[in-house]
Amino acid sequence: MFSTAQAKSVIPGFNITMGFSLLYLTFIFLIPVGGLLLYTSLMSWDEFWRAVSHPQVVASYKLSFTASFIGASINLVFGFLAAWVLVRYQFPFKRIIDALIDLPFALPTAVAGIALVTLYASTGWVGQYFELFDIRIAYTQIGVVIALTYIGLPFVVRTVQPVLEDFEAELEEASAALGASRLTTVIKVILPALLPALLTGFALAFARALGEYGSVVFISGNLPYATEITPLLIVAKAEQYDYNGAAAIGTVMLVAAFVLLLVINFLQWWSSRRFSH
C-alpha cells in the first residue's frame, strides 16, 4: 500500500523513516484500535444491542449529541464574530486576545473543568448573577453546554481567520460599487466564501465536544438520565469491569468519530477546491 513510486531519488532515508513510522503507528494505533473493534465484533448482536440501547445510554447519547451541537453552534456564531473582529478591526490588547484564543487547546481539561464549575456554580463569580433569575448553570445541562462550548472555542476562529485574511478586497469593492449595502455584501459575498471554513470549524468543534470528558465531569454533576454524557458512562463501565458494555458504547463513539473525520476531510477538500481555481 505504501510502496514508493519513484525509485531513484538522491535523498536517502525513505526505508528507515517510513519503516519506523509504520511500525510505530501499527503498534500504538492500528493494533489497539483494531483490538477494540475485534473485541466488540466477538460479542453477540443481542449483547451489543442491549448495551448500546439501554435507556440510560440512549439518554447520554441525546445529551452528548445535543449539547455538542449547541456548543458548536454557539462557537459558529461567536467564532465567526471573533475571527471577523480580530482580522478586520484594531483595538487595544488585540494581540493578547488573539493569542488567548488557543487557551482551551493548551489548558488541561481538568483545570478548565474546575475553573468553569467554580465560576458558574450558584455562588460563583458568574453563577450568582444567573441565580438571581433562578437560572442554575452548574450541575445542569446548561453547564454541560458551557463546558463543551469552552473546549471547542478555538476551532471556528482558527479555521475562518486565514480565509478572511486572504479574502480579496476587490470582491467587496465590486459588490459595493454595484450598489449593495454593506449588510448585503457581508451576507451574499463574504459569508458564502467563508462557508466551507465555517462548516469545517463547526465539525471540528462538534467532534471535539462529543468525546470530551475532563472539562464536563466537574460542572455536569453526572446525574443519570439528566446530566450524564456518554464518555462518562464508558469510564464508569470500565471501572466496574463491565468491559463488554464499555467496548460496545466505545465502538459507537469510535464510529461517530470516524464519520465526523470523513465529513471534515470532505469539507477541507471542498474548501481547498473552491479556492484553488
Next chain:
Amino acid sequence: MSTVTNASALPLDRSGLWRRATEEPQWVRRTLIGTTLVFLSMFLILPLVVVLYGAFEQGLKVWFAAINEPDAAASIRLTLLVVAIVVPINVVFGVAVAWAIAKFEFRGKTILISMIDMPFAISPVVVGLIFVILFGSQGWLGNWLSAHDLRIIYAVPGIIIVIAFGTLPFIARELIPLMQQQGKQEEEASLTLGASGWKTFWYVTLPNIKWGLLYGVILCNARAMGEFGAVAVVSGRIRGETNTMPLHIEVLYNEYMFTAAFAVSSLLTGLALVTIAIKSFIEWHENRNRVTA
C-alpha cells in the same frame, strides 16, 4: 447611493462622516468588538483569573505548601517522567514520518496523513478503554501479563502508552505541512555536493524546521502533561504512585481541598500560557522574516 460609492476611493475620515463602502459604520464596529470581548472574557479570561485567584488567595506560603505536599510532589514527578519519555518518542516519530511524507512520493500518502490525524478525533476515554481491554486484568493479555508479573493498567506503563497515543499527531502535524512547503531542492543540492544524509538533515533540514519543531514539542508537552480522560481510565488513581497532575487535581477537588487543587492547577495554567506565548512569538518571528525577505 452614489456618495457612498465615491467614498470608497476616499481615505477614512475619522469624523465618521465619510467611510469606505467596504467598512462598517463606527457603531457597528464598536458593538461587534464589545460583544466579542464580553464573550471571550466569560470563556477565556475569567476561568484563567479564577484559577490564579484560587491558587494564590491564601498567600504564597500556602501555595508552596500545597505544591510541596508529598502526593502533589509525587504527581508532579510522575508527570515529568511521562513527558520525558513521550515527547522524545513523538519527536522521532514526527520527524521520521514528516521526512517520508515530504521528501518522497508514494501511494497511500493521504491515508497515512489521515491516520496520523485520527487519535485527535477519538475520545480520550475510548483511548483509555482500548488499552484496558488489551492489557487490563480482565483483558486479552491480562492473564499472560499477571503470569509474568507485569502491570500495565493501573501502573505507569499504561499512563505512558495512552499519553503517547493521544499526543501522536501534534509534532507530526506541525512538521508535515512545513516540510512539504519547503520541498527538497536544498537537500538535493547538499547531497549532490557530497554531504552525507545525516549532515544534510542536521545542517540543511533542521535549521529550516526548527521553529515548527519547537512549537510542536511545546504543544505536545502541554498536551501530554494535561491529558486527563485517557489517563483517568488506565491509572487507577493510586495516590503518590499513578496520579498524574490532572488526576491529582481531580482528587483534591473532590475532597474539597480547593486551594490545593487550584495551586496544582496554576502550574499547568502557567505552562499553557507559556505554550501560547511561544506560539505567538514564533508566528510574529515568521511574519517578520516574510516581510524582510
